[in-house]
Amino acid sequence: MIALVNLPNTQPIPNPLREQPDFALPAGVAAQIEELITHYPRKRSASLMLLHAVQGQFGYISRQAVEWIAAKLELQPIAVYELVTFYPMLHSQPVGKYHLRICRTLSCALGGSYALHEFFCKRLGLDAQAHGPQTTADGRYTVEFVECLAGCGAAPVMMCNDAFHEGVTEQKAEAMLRECK
């Protein structure tokens, strides 16, 4: 027989999604979203398209955006939230103009991605020990560790916005920063 245990009171888990109390989509984007939904046999299938549309507008997906999309697609907010936290190209916080994502999975870790992350952090005045996304005070750069970017044979691998970079040395990283001016 299974004994029932009284669990101690726990604190609510902080919500990592940014608050956006003034969340409101421009009429054009809202109309685009209505149209997008009609492309799918089930509303749920439009989830990623809606997330991209909202992120395209605001640069990130807030808690209010998750709730709005969930209501629009007749889903529980958790069904939208899990997509935001699973896909690395979806952001739950605003990111800088240049988003530097450095792979830290095994091949890249062995190939020097931790040193590369440290290089960017030091060059941009960020905390080299942090693993989560960090954005410079001027909002120009966000540096973040991510998991495998599917280029394991060319470690260390990283992305600068949508551009994929393989075998990134400090020299290449320096050149990348020069191009991101």
Ligand code: FES
């Ligand atoms: S381990 Fe870095 S791309 Fe796969």
